[in-house]
Structure formats: C-alpha cells, structure tokens
Amino acid sequence: MKRLYILTLAVTIAAMVSSCYKDKGNYSYDTNEVITVTGIAGSYDKISKQEKVTLTPTVSSSLPNANFEYFWGIYETSVQGSVPKIDTIAKTLNLDYLITQSAKAWVLVFGAKNKTTGLQQLVTSTINVITPFTRGWYVLKDDGTSTDLDLFLTPTSIVPSSQINNVFSLINGKKLNGKAQFLSFDNSYKSMVTGVLGNTRAMFVTSDKDASVIDINSLLVIRDFNSMFYSPPTIKAPTYVGPGTSSDFFINAGQLYSIYSMSSNVGQFAARQLKDALNTDYNLSKYFINFTLANPIFFDETSSSFVSAGGAGTVLNSVTDAVGTAMKANNNNKTLLYMGIKTSTPTGVALFQDKTNTSLKILSSITANTTAFSMVNDTLLNTSKLYSANLVTTNLVDENFIYFVVGNQVWSRNLSNKFEQLQYTAAAGETITFIRHKKYTSEVAYAHNYIAIGTKSGANYTVRMFTKTSGNLAASPDVTMTGSGSVGDIIYISPSVGSNTYLQTY
Amino acid sequence: MVALLLLTWAACKKEDYKMFTDVARIQFGPDVTRIYQTSFNLADTTKDFTFVYNDPTNKQDTVWFDIYAIGGISTKDRIFKLQQVADTTGALNAVPGVDYKAFTDASVNSKYVIKAGERNTLVPIVLLRSATLKTATVTLIIKVAANDDFQLGETTNIWRKVTSTDRLSKPTNWSSAFGTYSVVKHQFMINATGKKWDQAFFTAMLSDYTLMLYYTNVCKTALINYNNANPSNPLRDETGALVVFP
Numbered sequence: 127m128k129r130l131y132i133l134t135l136a137v138t139i140a141a142m143v144s145s146c147y148k149d150k151g152n153y154s155y156d157t158n159e160v161i162t163v164t165g166i167a168g169s170y171d172k173i174s175k176q177e178k179v180t181l182t183p184t185v186s187s188s189l190p191n192a193n194f195e196y197f198w199g200i201y202e203t204s205v206q207g208s209v210p211k212i213d214t215i216a217k218t219l220n221l222d223y224l225i226t227q228s229a230k231a232w233v234l235v236f237g238a239k240n241k242t243t244g245l246q247q248l249v250t251s252t253i254n255v256i257t258p259f260t261r262g263w264y265v266l267k268d269d270g271t272s273t274d275l276d277l278f279l280t281p282t283s284i285v286p287s288s289q290i291n292n293v294f295s296l297i298n299g300k301k302l303n304g305k306a307q308f309l310s311f312d313n314s315y316k317s318m319v320t321g322v323l324g325n326t327r328a329m330f331v332t333s334d335k336d337a338s339v340i341d342i343n344s345l346l347v348i349r350d351f352n353s354m355f356y357s358p359p360t361i362k363a364p365t366y367v368g369p370g371t372s373s374d375f376f377i378n379a380g381q382l383y384s385i386y387s388m389s390s391n392v393g394q395f396a397a398r399q400l401k402d403a404l405n406t407d408y409n410l411s412k413y414f415i416n417f418t419l420a421n422p423i424f425f426d427e428t429s430s431s432f433v434s435a436g437g438a439g440t441v442l443n444s445v446t447d448a449v450g451t452a453m454k455a456n457n458n459n460k461t462l463l464y465m466g467i468k469t470s471t472p473t474g475v476a477l478f479q480d481k482t483n484t485s486l487k488i489l490s491s492i493t494a495n496t497t498a499f500s501m502v503n504d505t506l507l508n509t510s511k512l513y514s515a516n517l518v519t520t521n522l523v524d525e526n527f528i529y530f531v532v533g534n535q536v537w538s539r540n541l542s543n544k545f546e547q548l549q550y551t552a553a554a555g556e557t558i559t560f561i562r563h564k565k566y567t568s569e570v571a572y573a574h575n576y577i578a579i580g581t582k583s584g585a586n587y588t589v590r591m592f593t594k595t596s597g598n599l600a601a602s603p604d605v606t607m608t609g610s611g612s613v614g615d616i617i618y619i620s621p622s623v624g625s626n627t628y629l630q631t632y
Numbered sequence: 633m634v635a636l637l638l639l640t641w642a643a644c645k646k647e648d649y650k651m652f653t654d655v656a657r658i659q660f661g662p663d664v665t666r667i668y669q670t671s672f673n674l675a676d677t678t679k680d681f682t683f684v685y686n687d688p689t690n691k692q693d694t695v696w697f698d699i700y701a702i703g704g705i706s707t708k709d710r711i712f713k714l715q716q717v718a719d720t721t722g723a724l725n726a727v728p729g730v731d732y733k734a735f736t737d738a739s740v741n742s743k744y745v746i747k748a749g750e751r752n753t754l755v756p757i758v759l760l761r762s763a764t765l766k767t768a769t770v771t772l773i774i775k776v777a778a779n780d781d782f783q784l785g786e787t788t789n790i791w792r793k794v795t796s797t798d799r800l801s802k803p804t805n806w807s808s809a810f811g812t813y814s815v816v817k818h819q820f821m822i823n824a825t826g827k828k829w830d831q832a833f834f835t836a837m838l839s840d841y842t843l844m845l846y847y848t849n850v851c852k853t854a855l856i857n858y859n860n861a862n863p864s865n866p867l868r869d870e871t872g873a874l875v876v877f878p
Contacts, residue, residue, distance in 0.1 A: 356846040389841035396842050397849035405856040438841070440849045 160188040161238055161247035169252035170234075171261070171621060172225040179253065181221045185238040192240045194219075199235040200227070200253065228320065229255045229343035230327060231621060254621035257343050259293070261620045262286065266309050266331065267587055267611035272301040273333035275345075276609040284572045284618075285605050294331065297345040303362075304335025306614020308632070310368030313624040315339060316385075316393040317348045323392065329619070330367040330374075337364045337376075339393070342619060348393065355383065355395045365412030369625040370422045373437020380409035382424065386437040400441045401426070401433075408433075408442070413465035415474040415494045418626035423474070423494045425465060430481065431456040434496045448498035453478075453490065455499040463487070466520035466528075466631035474631075475520050475528055475541070476501075477512070487513055489528075491541060504544065511537045511546045522563045522629045525597035529577060531558045536579055538597055549577075549599040556581040556588070560613040562631075564591065568622040576604065580613035587613045657702040658712045658776050659785025660792050664698060664752060678793040682801040683761045685828055691761045692733075697792050699776075700752045702785050710746045710781035714755070717773040717791065724764075726772035731765070731796060733758035735774075746781075757794055765798035772796065803831040807838060809848055811878045814869030821847075824854035852877040 165183035172179060185194055196219050199212035212235060215223050221236075232253040239246035254260075263278040263286060275294040278286035295301045308330075315328035319341050327342045338347045339354060352358040354367075354376070363379040372388040376395050383395040401408040408426045410433075416422035421434045421443070432455040434443040445455045453460075460478040467474045472494045480486035486505070489512065493500040506513045515530035515537075526541045529549065536550040536558065552558050560580030567573050576591035577599055587610070590603035617628070666672035679695050686693060701710065714735040719725050728734035735741060743756050757774065764770060775791045776784060784790050795801065800822075802813040810821070821829050825847060837843050855877055859866040867875040 356843060357850070384845075385842050386845065391840055391842040394842065394846075396846040397853065400849065400853060400856070403856070405853060405860070438845065440845055440852060 157188070159240065159243050159245050161192075161240060161245060162186050162188075163236065163238055163247055163249045166234075166236055166249050166251050169254060171254045171256050173257065174225055174227060174229055174255050177225055179221055179223045179225060179234065181236075183219065183236060183238075183249075185219065185247075187240055187243075187245075189240070189243065191242060193242050195239050195241055197235075197237045198223070199237075201233050201235070202227075203231050203233055225253065225255055227253075227255050229257045229260055229621075231255075256621055258290075259345050259619075260327075260342055262618075263605075263607060264309060264329070264617050264619060265587075265589060265607060265609060265613055266306040266333075266615040266617075267609060267613050268304070268306040268333065269585070269611045270305065272303060273306045273331075273336070273614070274301045274611070275331065276607075278607050280572065280618075284574045286607060289607070289609070291609055293345060294340070298338075298340075298347050302331065302333040302336035302338060304333035306612070307332040307334050307364060308366050308368070309615040309617040310366075310630055311342070311617065311619065311623055311625065311627070312339075312369040312374060314387060315348070315374070316387070316391050317341070318392075319344075319346075319348060326393075329617070332364045332367050333614070334364070335362050337362075337367055337378075339367075353394070357397065359383075359398070365410075366414060368416060368630050369418055370416045370437065371418055371420055375414075375416065375422060375435070375437070377410050377412065377414070377424070380411075380427070382410055382435055382442065384435065384437040384439075389438070397440075399435055399439065402441060411462045411465070413462055413476075413632055414630075415465065415467045415472050415492070416630055417467060417470045417472050419470060420472055420494070421496060423472075423492075423496070425462045425476075427461065429456070430458050430460050432499060443496060445499045446497050448493070448495065448500035451500045452503040453488070453501045455501070460488070464515075464518040464632070465492075466518070467522070467629045468520050469523055470629060477515075477518060489539075489541075504541075510539075510544075512539050517558065517561050519561045519563055520631055521597065522565050522631070524563075524565070524575070524594075527597040529561055529563070531561055534558055536561060536577075536599070538599075540597070547598070550579060550592070552579075552581050553583075556583045559587070560589070560615075562616065564616065564618065565629075566618055566623075566627070568627055569620060572618070572620060574604075574618070578616055580616075582612045586610050589613055589616060654703055655783050656704075656706070656710070656781065657785040658746075658782035659700060659702060659789040660755075660776070661698050661700045661752070661789060667700075674788065676792070678795070678804065680795045680801050680804050680831075681759055682796070682830075683759075683765060683798040684800055685830060686761075693759055693761075695757045695759060695794050697755045697757065697774075698752060699746075699755045700785075701746045701750075701782065705749050705751050706746070708748050710748075711779065712744050712746060712782050713777040713779045714744060714774050715777045717775045719771045719773050719793075723771040723795075724768050726770040726794075726796065727762075729760075730762050731760055731770045732772055732794075733760065759794065759796045761798060765796060767799075769795050769797040769799070769801060803829070803834050805831055805834045805838065807834060807844065809844055809878065810851065811876055812873075814871065814873070814875065816867065816869040817875045820855065820858075820867060820875065821851050824851055848877065 198216040198221050199214050201210045201212045234251045234253050236249045262280050265276040274292045277290045277293045279288050310330045313327045314325040317326040328339050331338050337351045339349050361379045366377045374385040376383040381398045409428045411425040432445040459481045463477040465476040474492045476490045478488045489504040490501040517531035521527040527538050534552040539546045559582045562578050564576045564578050578591045580589045589607045591605040592599040592603050662672040662675040733740050772794045800815045800818045
C-alpha cells in the first residue's frame with residue numbers, strides 16, 4: 127500500500143512539474159514585413175458593358191525572396207437585406223476586366239499574399255459604374271405648359287462638352303405637365319428596378335402639376351405622380367419632393383406626405399400628415415429648411431406658424447420658441463415670401479410680409495431648432511433693394527449673404543451689415559427667371575461653387591454660373607448652358623452624389 | 633489520491649452516443665418552416681376565426697393546426713386523439729356538433745392520422761356557423777389525448793385554442809399602432825378603407841411600415857372627420873369608451 131502511495135505521489139508531482147514548465151520562448155523580434163502595392167487609384171469611373179478596368183499594379187515586400195499570389199474581387203455597396211459577397215474576378219497580378227455590373231458604386235479589392243510568410247496586403251478602389259446619365263448638369267425647364275430635362279454632359283470637367291435636350295421625354299416618351307419646379311436626389315429610394323426591392327439612385331423631378339421619380343442610371347420613370355402614393359391626392363400641385371432625415375418628404379397642394387425610409391417600404395408615400403388631433407386645415411409654403419440630419423421645417427401659411435415633421439409620424443410637430451427670439455414661431459400673422467437653408471446646423475433665412483400691414487417686410491435669420499426656434503429680425507426699409515425682390519436665394523455655408531433679383535438685376539445683401547450690392551445685370555431682352563447657389567465638394571476634379579443665374583429670352587433659356595470672391599460674382603460666367611424653355615431648377619449629378627450631398631433649397 | 637486519479641480518468645472517458653428510447657409522443661407545433669426557430673415554438677397557439685367575411689350561404693369553415701410526432705417515423709399510419717377541454721375563465725365554450733364538428737365525427741376523425749413515413753400533418757378543426765355566433769364568441773380548447781399510438785408531448789404544446797364568431801373579431805396580429813381593439817373600431821376601419829382588416833390584411837400591411845402609416849392616417853383622419861361631423865355624439869365602442877387612434 128505504501129508503494130502505491132509513493133507511486134501516486136510521484137505521478138502527481140510529475141504532473142505538477144510539467145505544468146510549471148518554463149517557457150523558454152522562440153519568439154522572433156525581426157522587423158515586420160511590409161508589402162507595398164502601387165498602381166491602383168482610389169476610384170475609377172467605368173461604363174457598364176463598354177469599358178474595362180485595366181490595371182498593372184506593382185507589388186513589393188520589405189523582405190527578400192517574396193513569392194506572391196494575387197486575387198482580384200469586386201463587391202457591391204449599399205446593399206439592402208443581405209451581406210455583400212466578393213466576386214473573385216482574377217488571380218493574376220494584372221487585371222483586364224470588362225465591367226458588367228449595374229450602374230452604382232462597387233468596391234474593387236486587390237490582394238497580394240507572400241506565400242513564404244503568409245502575410246497578405248489588401249488594397250481597395252471604388253469602381254463607379256456609370257451610364258451616359260450618371261454624370262452631368264440636369265436642367266429642369268418648361269415651355270409654359272410642360273416640363274422636361276436637358277442634360278449637359280461633363281465627361282472630363284465641370285464645364286459641359288455636349289448636351290442632350292429633352293432627355294426626360296426622349297427616354298420616357300412624355301413630358302411632365304406644368305411648369306418646372308424642383309429637382310432633388312435620393313441615393314436610397316426603394317424600388318424594384320433590378321427585379322428585387324432595393325436601394326435605387328433616383329432623382330425626384332417636380333413640376334407644379336406633376337412629379338416623377340426616375341432611375342438615374344436609365345432616366346426611366348420608376349413611379350409617376352399617381353403611383354408615388356398609396357392613394358394619390360386628387361389635386362396635383364407639387365412644390366417639393368426630396369429626402370430628409372430617414373425619410374422622403376412630398377409637399378403637394380400645401381399638404382405633407384412622407385415615406386419613412388429607415389423601415390421597410392416600397393417607395394410610396396403614406397397618407398397626408400395631419401396638422402393636429404382636430405385635423406385643422408393647413409397649407410404649407412413651398413419653402414422649407416430640410417437637411418438629412420434633422421427633421422425639416424415648414425411654414426403653414428394658414429396659421430402663420432412654423433411646423434416640423436418626422437417621416438415616421440402621422441401628425442405635424444409644433445415648433446417651440448427659443449427664449450429671446452425676435453418673433454413668435456407660431457401664429458405670427460406673416461406670409462412667407464421666401465425661406466432657404468444656409469447651413470446644415472440647420473440655420474436659414476426667411477423673408478416675411480405682415481398679413482395686416484402688408485408694407486411691413488422682415489428678413490429673419492433663423493436657427494431652426496424645433497424646441498428652441500429662434501429668429502433674429504431685420505425690418506426692411508422700403509428703400510432697400512431687397513424690399514422689392516421678386517426672386518431670392520441663400521448663400522449656402524459660405525459668406526453671410528443672400529442674393530436676389532430686382533427687375534433684370536441680381537443683387538447681394540450682406541446679412542451682417544445690410545449692405546446691398548449690384549452683382550449682375552441681364553442683357554437687354556433677357557428676363558431673370560432663376561437664381562440659386564450651387565456648391566459641390568465631393569470630387570476635386572468636379573468641385574464647384576457657383577451662383578447660377580437663369581434668364582429667358584424669347585423661347586430660350588441661358589444659365590450662367592459665376593464663381594464668387596468674398597460673395598461677389600466674377601465678371602463673366604465659368605459655365606454657360608443654353609436650351610429651349612424657362613429654367614426651374616438645376617442639379618449636378620455624379621456617381622459621388624448622395625442624398626445629403628447638397629443643401630436643398632429654393 | 634487514488635480517488636482523485638480515478639475521477640480524472642473517468643472524466644476523460646468517451647461518452648457513448650445517446651439514442652432515443654422513449655415512446656412515440658404527439659404535440660402541436662409551428663408551421664413546418666418555423667420548427668427550427670425557437671421564437672416560434674409557441675406560435676399559432678391561438679387562432680381567432682370569424683365567419684363575418686364569408687358568404688352568408690357558407691355554413692362551415694376550417695382552421696388548421698400543425699401537429700408533430702416525436703420519436704421518429706413509423707411504417708404504419710398512426711392515429712392521434714383530440715379532446716375538448718373546458719375553458720374555465722368565463723368564456724363561452726364551443727359545443728360539439730353545434731359550433732364545431734366533434735372530433736369523433738366520421739367526416740373528420742379519419743383526418744387525425746400521422747401517415748406512415750411522415751412525422752407531421754395538418755389538423756383540421758371544422759367550425760360550424762351556429763346561430764350563437766351572431767351574438768357571441770365561442771372558445772374551443774383542444775388537447776391531444778394519449779392513445780395506443782402516442783403518449784403526450786411537451787406540456788406547453790399539447791393544446792391549441794380557437795375562438796369562433798360570426799361577428800368581427802380581433803385578428804391575432806392586430807397592431808398596437810391602431811390602439812385598443814373594439815368591434816366598433818374594427819367596423820369603422822373597414823368602412824373607412826374598404827379593406828377587410830383580417831389577419832391576412834394585417835400581415836401584408838405590417839410588412840411595409842409606410843403602408844401602415846398610410847392606413848393609420850386614413851383611419852385617424854376618418855375618425856376626426858366623423859367626430860367633427862357628430863360633435864355631440866363622437867364614436868364610442870361597444871363598452872361606451874371613445875374610439876381613439878393613437
């Protein structure tokens with residue numbers, strides 16, 4: 127028995143000894159291997175089924191005797207409802223691949239693995255698969271009774287090299303009824319254009335009697351006015367359709383409709399939102415402050431009150447005054463002559479006319495916080511140029527200016543010191559019909575910062591886009607576009623444009 | 633010390649595979665597409681049925697439940713037995729032969745079989761459109777009973793419940809977005825929209841959030857307009873409470 131104890135003890139001690147085995151280590155403290163890949167740019171624009179991605183990257187290792195193997199893959203971005211899969215398209219160093227993917231942004235992946243060490247280096251590049259319609263200036267114009275789009279192509283720079291007139295009706299066989307109103311872009315509009323429900327890069331095209339949402343890849347109408355709603359309004363009088371925070375908003379005949387885009391939907395707008403629990407009448411102005419990071423601000427002309435809205439809501443939200451605001455946000459007895467966004471904070475500018483004393487006009491700088499809505503007022507002298515303005519637009523983000531049209535002249539007003547300055551005079555015979563600030567910074571090669579002025583002469587329009595210095599317009603335009611009709615809106619579209627690229631405003 | 637070593641060796645002993653040696657058992661379960669989703673283990677426990685949408689000449693209809701044999705398949709057909717259990721919570725119990733076809737009725741009892749080579753089937757419960765249903769809702773609680781072919785399965789899944797009426801009844805998937813259920817509200821929604829607002833309608837509508845918002849506002853607007861038109865007599869439900877959409 128004693129021998130058994132001794133044997134057992136010996137086994138146990140042996141086990142304990144082995145458990146305390148000293149780690150002598152065999153670690154290597156050599157410098158880590160670095161694999162360097164060059165020859166792959168950050169992005170490429172390619173036309174589907176026409177153009178190839180041809181690349182000859184250079185791969186090197188910081189260690190000698192590297193033995194590489196390679197792979198190329200491509201996967202889809204902004205996928206809904208599934209995890210994107212990498213499609214392996216080559217296992218060679220060089221790539222010569224015909225793009226067949228649908229028009230949108232894809233990610234090209236290059237992998238170089240040193241088989242000797244096992245280390246792999248990945249490099250990605252964005253492939254913007256494009257069509258002839260995915261890059262250029264779109265001009266929304268009308269002939270007084272019907273609306274169409276002109277597309278000015280910009281293959282190499284922001285200055286157009288050619289144009290396609292009436293491209294909306296060219297593709298769809300019909301125009302929109304009514305006068306040109308507003309353009310906006312939504313990169314995640316839900317549609318079945320690919321055969322399955324998914325995010326679609328789409329443009330809302332609005333006239334004062336009609337609207338459509340079109341697939342930017344093909345310009346084909348995805349939905350017309352009637353099919354944009356579960357139950358279309360009987361009166362067709364759109365003033366605005368565009369993306370907002372987690373939602374799309376549609377103002378028609380002064381009534382607000384929405385799609386809540388953070389949940390399942392099929393791209394159709396819900397029923398008219400109510401003003402309140404009593405279904406009080408309301409009539410929203412066409413002017414708005416809407417950015418994709420905050421609920422939009424609208425103005426109810428019936429009650430002279432600002433309101434807000436959420437896409438998931440069924441009732442408009444009231445707005446609460448900030449302490450010290452110069453004017454009430456609710457029941458202020460004003461008519462809204464103009465309102466536009468200035469910054470994404472969001473802040474904006476509004477021009478009011480008093481309903482009782484119609485000679486009273488007030489320019490307000492707005493901080494559009496729905497729970498602390500603040501206005502700083504500037505009562506306009508009737509001798510000021512702005513007092514007689516018939517078109518107004520804001521300067522987006524840059525100088526603290528607004529621009530406005532009086533007769534055939536464009537003026538600026540410095541909101542800080544009220545100084546007004548003549549900026550442009552239209553040529554004799556031309557009538558100024560449109561003014562807007564257009565700013566784009568997403569692509570260096572196509573970046574621009576223009577004040578766009580549209581004029582009409584006879585049956586034709588001219589859009590001149592001016593750079594500005596300290597808010598003052600250059601003597602001559604950088605870009606000039608001409609066509610038939612009268613301009614309602616313009617927008618620059620590229621594969622890099624998304625729902626929140628632009629501050630939307632009249 | 634010896635015991636410690638023995639325990640250590642025992643702990644390392646390879647475990648034998650356990651084979652199912654229990655008797656065959658029977659129990660209800662979810663749709664066959666959901667049987668591996670634990671969150672659906674108690675799905676379809678209760679089904680609410682109304683004849684109100686059926687043609688007036690239609691005197692019977694069928695509600696189906698999924699039932700499963702536990703313990704593998706058999707080479708012969710196996711009969712399972714159903715029985716009614718009284719609801720003791722105050723509900724009006726369905727009467728066999730009046731409100732539903734008795735489980736012993738020759739036209740249905742032959743359906744209560746797990747076929748040879750099968751492990752599940754659908755159980756038909758044939759509801760009868762009795763006169764009672766015009767003014768009341770009856771409850772039928774069904775429980776499987778042990779017989780020569782099957783013993784009982786899991787306690788939580790050996791029963792199912794059907795309510796039957798010839799009036800509007802609350803769909804099982806009624807959404808809280810429309811507030812508290814009442815028959816008056818339900819009928820108002822049908823009148824306001826022209827839709828059935830039955831289980832199938834709710835299923836389709838709830839798959840699209842914006843569609844649900846659409847119907848919420850259509851109903852809400854219709855109710856406001858109704859109450860505005862009848863300021864001294866706003867819409868009230870069968871209990872006298874004001875009808876409200878949140």
